[in-house]
Amino acid sequence: MSYGDYRDKKHLWEMAAKAEVEKVGWVKRMINSTRSLQDMxxxxxxxxxLTIKIHQNVKxxxxxxxxxxxxxxxPGSYDLARVVTGRGAEYPARIRKVDATEHGIIVGPSxxxxxxxxxxxxxQIHRKALRADGKRNIAVWFxxxxxxxxxxxxxxxxxxxxLLIDVPRDFRFNRYKAPPxxxxxxxITKLTSQERECxxxxxxTMNMVRNACFELLNRQGIFNERQVLDHIAVKKFKPGSRDxxxxxxxxxxxxxxxxxxxSVYDTHRSHxxxxxxxxxxxxxxxxxxxxxxxxxxxxxxxxIKEYMPVCYVPTLKLIFIMDEFTxxxxxxxxxxxxxxxxxxxxxxxxxxxxxxxxxxxxxxxYTVPNVVLSNLSGFWIAHRPSEGYSMRILSDHLALNSExxxxxxxxxxxxxxxxxxECPRAFLGKIPEIDxxxxxxxxxxxxxxxxxxVLDSLLEPEPQSDQLSLFDQKPTDEQAETLFGYxxxxxxxxxxxxxxxxxxxxxxxxxxxDKLDSISNYKADKLRQQLIDTGPGLIKIHRITGGKMGRxxxxxxxxxxxxxxxxxxxxxxxxxxxxxxTEHKFWQYTICRWPIAQGFPAKIExxxxxxxxxxxxxxxxxxxxVEIALGKLDKELENFVSDLEAxxxxxxxxxxxxxxxxxxxxxxxxxxxxxxxxEEKVAFxxxxxxxxxxxxxx
Ligand SMILES: Nc1ncnc2c1ncn2[C@@H]1O[C@H](COP(=O)(O)OP(=O)(O)O)[C@@H](O)[C@H]1O
Ligand SMILES: [Mg+2]
Numbered sequence: 001m002s003y004g005d006y007r008d009k010k011h012l013w014e015m016a017a018k019a020e021v022e023k024v025g026w027v028k029r030m031i032n033s034t035r036s037l038q039d040m041x042x043x044x045x046x047x048x049x050l051t052i053k054i055h056q057n058v059k060x061x062x063x064x065x066x067x068x069x070x071x072x073x074x075p076g077s078y079d080l081a082r083v084v085t086g087r088g089a090e091y092p093a094r095i096r097k098v099d100a101t102e103h104g105i106i107v108g109p110s111x112x113x114x115x116x117x118x119x120x121x122x123x124q125i126h127r128k129a130l131r132a133d134g135k136r137n138i139a140v141w142f143x144x145x146x147x148x149x150x151x152x153x154x155x156x157x158x159x160x161x162x163l164l165i166d167v168p169r170d171f172r173f174n175r176y177k178a179p180p181x182x183x184x185x186x187x188i189t190k191l192t193s194q195e196r197e198c199x200x201x202x203x204x205t206m207n208m209v210r211n212a213c214f215e216l217l218n219r220q221g222i223f224n225e226r227q228v229l230d231h232i233a234v235k236k237f238k239p240g241s242r243d244x245x246x247x248x249x250x251x252x253x254x255x256x257x258x259x260x261x262x263s264v265y266d267t268h269r270s271h272x273x274x275x276x277x278x279x280x281x282x283x284x285x286x287x288x289x290x291x292x293x294x295x296x297x298x299x300x301x302x303x304i305k306e307y308m309p310v311c312y313v314p315t316l317k318l319i320f321i322m323d324e325f326t327x328x329x330x331x332x333x334x335x336x337x338x339x340x341x342x343x344x345x346x347x348x349x350x351x352x353x354x355x356x357x358x359x360x361x362x363x364x365x366y367t368v369p370n371v372v373l374s375n376l377s378g379f380w381i382a383h384r385p386s387e388g389y390s391m392r393i394l395s396d397h398l399a400l401n402s403e404x405x406x407x408x409x410x411x412x413x414x415x416x417x418x419x420x421x422e423c424p425r426a427f428l429g430k431i432p433e434i435d436x437x438x439x440x441x442x443x444x445x446x447x448x449x450x451x452x453x454v455l456d457s458l459l460e461p462e463p464q465s466d467q468l469s470l471f472d473q474k475p476t477d478e479q480a481e482t483l484f485g486y487x488x489x490x491x492x493x494x495x496x497x498x499x500x501x502x503x504x505x506x507x508x509x510x511x512x513x514d515k516l517d518s519i520s521n522y523k524a525d526k527l528r529q530q531l532i533d534t535g536p537g538l539i540k541i542h543r544i545t546g547g548k549m550g551r552x553x554x555x556x557x558x559x560x561x562x563x564x565x566x567x568x569x570x571x572x573x574x575x576x577x578x579x580x581x582t583e584h585k586f587w588q589y590t591i592c593r594w595p596i597a598q599g600f601p602a603k604i605e606x607x608x609x610x611x612x613x614x615x616x617x618x619x620x621x622x623x624x625x626v627e628i629a630l631g632k633l634d635k636e637l638e639n640f641v642s643d644l645e646a647x648x649x650x651x652x653x654x655x656x657x658x659x660x661x662x663x664x665x666x667x668x669x670x671x672x673x674x675x676x677x678x679e680e681k682v683a684f685x686x687x688x689x690x691x692x693x694x695x696x697x698x
Contacts (some may be wrong), residue, residue, distance in 0.1 A: 034046050034050070065404060065428040066425075067086070067427055067428065068093075072422055072423050073427070074094055075422075076099075077096060077100075077125075078094060078121060079092050079093075080093050080121070080381060081093050081416055081429030081430060083427060084428040084429060093420065095379050098314070099421035100316050100319070100378055101316050101355060101378070102377045102378035103348055103352070103375060104358075104359050104380065105360045105373070105380055106381045107365045107380070107382045107385070107390065108381075108383025108385070108416075112413075113383065114383070115149065115323050116434050117381065118323050118359060119148075119149050119152045119321075120434045122140045123158070125138060125140050126138075126280045136280070137317070139277060139278055139281070139318050140281075140318075140319045141283060141318065141319065141321065142281070143283050143297060143320065143323070143325075145285045145328060146324075150282050150439075151439050152436040152439075153439075155436070155437040155443060156436070156437070160450075161450075162279075162282060163280070163282070163454055165281055165282065165451060167285055167288065167296060168263055170451070170455055172263070172264060173264055173267070173273070174222070174267055174269070175265060175303075176191065176213060176224060176225070176228070177270060178306065179273070179306045179307035180307070181307075187302075191299070192209050194302060196339070197298070197339055197343055198294045198330075199253045200337065201253075205250055209228070209232070209250055216231055223268075225257065226265075229258065232251060233251055257292065260289070264296070271455060271458045275458050276458065277318055279454075283300075285328075297322075297328055298343055302343070305346070308354035310354055311355055312353075314353060316357060317356065318356045318357070320357070321359045322358065322360050325344070329344045331344060331369070334369075342369065360376070364390075365390050366390055373397055374397075379418065379421070380417075380420075380426075381416045381429070381431075383415075384411040384412075384415070391405060394417070414430055415430050417429070492527065493527050493531065496517075496528075496531070497531055497539070497565070499517060500556055500558060503573075506576045507555050507557070507585060507590065510554040510556065528541065528556065531562070536561045538559060538562035539562055542586070544586050546656075546687060546688035546691055550688030550691070551691075555586050557582050577605055584628060584630060587687055587690070588615055588628065590687075590690050591628070600617050602616065602617045608647055609645075610646065611645075611646035613627060613648065613651075614627050622649055622650075624648070624649065626651075627651060629653045629654060629660065633663060639651075644681065650680060650683065651681065651683075652682075653685070654685050655687060661686065668682060
């Protein structure tokens with residue numbers, strides 16, 4: 001071939017057109033032919049022309065993203081895409097099972113086909129996991145927020161055994177219970193730290209939740225979301241203090257979570273997650289808010305992390321397919337809240353060793369922290385991005401030069417830039433035509449029913465009897481609601497309630513109680529706190545002042561709920577007699593014990609001729625009444641007259657302060673003269689005396 005052959009431009013163009021079919025061969029031939037040209041000038045001219053021509057021709061393929069050799073990308077188990085060679089013969093780009101644990105990501109704008117590709121990939125993994133014995137050695141968990149994956153999975157025959165779990169409706173999960181073999185306290189610490197990210201707690205608030213969980217753990221072992229809420233709700237803090245503000249924020253969050261996810265978390269009985277980790281599942285999260293999805297997935301991720309053993313040679317066991325994962329894990333929020341270590345990063349880092357792989361899809365790669373992205377080395381599949389931010393991140397992570405970036409910006413639909421563990425240099429791929437039929441209503445119903453049956457068999461057994469031993473049978477729902485939280489009282493705690501209910505112990509000052517009880521003051525305090533914290537409160541503590549110079553004392557009152565429980569337990573006890581408020585009743589009991597301690601019979605609310613006195617003491621022929629003068633003076637004077645009329649010989653007024661004592665004394669002298677004092681018809685005492693001395697005389 002000589003230059004002359006090419007002088008005819010028309011002929012040259014014909015050659016170029018032919019080159020469309022077999023460009024590479026053509027270019028080689030042309031270049032070879034220039035060697036035979038003697039005229040250097042002409043030769044140069046021709047080369048220049050060829051360069052332009054080659055450029056034009058080959059640009060339609062991918063001069064900037066050379067195809068990797070088949071031997072590098074094709075061995076593997078799961079198809080990702082087909083390599084575009086530009087030379088006609090295309091071959092699949094695959095990922096090997098061992099590399100799948102290194103996680104992967106599919107990036108692209110809405111409608112690019114991410115959900116399609118992820119579902120396709122998940123289905124391949126699920127199908128290929130089937131062993132000869134009919135069991136599967138790898139499970140795929142799909143997280144579906146839009147219902148799309150659910151429909152595709154239900155419509156695919158070969159995925160019949162994939163469970164479709166409607167999360168709020170069908171799933172039960174006690175998130176506070178650690179996976180088997182994991183320390184409960186450690187689990188709670190991790191769980192509550194994660195709350196910072198999911199529930200937006202401040203550190204201080206997070207500590208409050210953690211401490212509440214520890215208290216419940218010590219008190220009763222197993223507890224659930226509602227009990228955490230109840231436990232925090234009964235705590236009393238100074239209004240406006242930091243504690244009370246934290247308390248409010250926790251209560252709001254927990255209430256909200258119980259309202260929407262109540263059926264999931266308001267339970268002691270979980271579905272067996274360890275068994276579910278061996279099955280492919282679509283977690284249906286449609287209709288849940290980002291917060292709730294975030295909490296739920298965070299819980300699952302934590303549970304799996306704690307449960308799965310570390311294997312030194314990573315063996316693929318479980319895949320998390322997360323479409324729109326930036327939405328699912330609310331990665332954007334972490335950035336706003338300045339959280340440096342989102343739990344997603346933790347997952348990306350630690351899951352590989354446990355044989356758990358993350359396969360993620362997202363539209364907004366620019367919200368994902370680079371540390372997370374650099375942990376995704378299994379595979380990258382990038383569709384043409386729709387904006388500059390994503391393009392920049394892609395060009396960084398896929399090591400594209402500026403010409404390649406230009407090319408990527410013009411990529412056609414279904415064309416993707418890929419990178420795998422085996423081939424870290426970006427290459428051009430094309431997603432093949434995938435057929436994912438959406439399920440019919442019939443198919444959907446059959447699958448839901450199947451799931452229900454499996455889930456029923458995976459629910460933990462009813463809690464063992466000791467928790468419900470207060471009742472002969474399982475309480476009805478109504479009982480359970482009104483008596484909620486009582487089941488977990490320990491025997492010691494119930495014994496202490498019974499001890500408090502004994503007549504001799506009613507309204508004793510706490511210090512006296514603790515002397516009588518054989519347990520330590522510290523322990524008794526704890527028991528009292530537990531009774532206060534249980535349900536609506538089984539007891540109340542009151543502070544009683546003894547008036548000026550009188551030491552204040554605390555006393556216990558059993559609430560209606562407390563008596564209700566005692567009755568349920570079949571413990572016979574009389575509620576206190578007396579009248580008025582707790583303070584009045586306390587003094588009635590205290591005063592009554594005073595003469596009794598000296599061997600005189602005394603009675604609270606003693607009746608005589610239609611008139612009851614606060615405390616009456618009668619012996620031989622003497623009839624002494626004690627009136628507690630906490631109210632108005634005139635009322636006391638009325639009492640004085642009517643008590644005498646009713647046949648009492650002597651009225652003792654018990655008052656709080658010396659001032660009141662003097663006032664009352666003067667008033668009586670003024671009204672009835674000194675005579676009543678001289679005849680010993682009336683006497684006055686400070687209330688504190690009844691607490692301090694046991695050996696006075698009447
Ligand atoms: N590989 C494919 N083969 C056939 N159809 C596809 C493929 N990828 C995407 N599609 C079509 O494009 C639509 C959008 O795909 P989808 O996966 O939902 O996009 P994305 O999740 O990125 O928003 C699908 O409903 C489907 O009809
Ligand atoms: Mg999608």
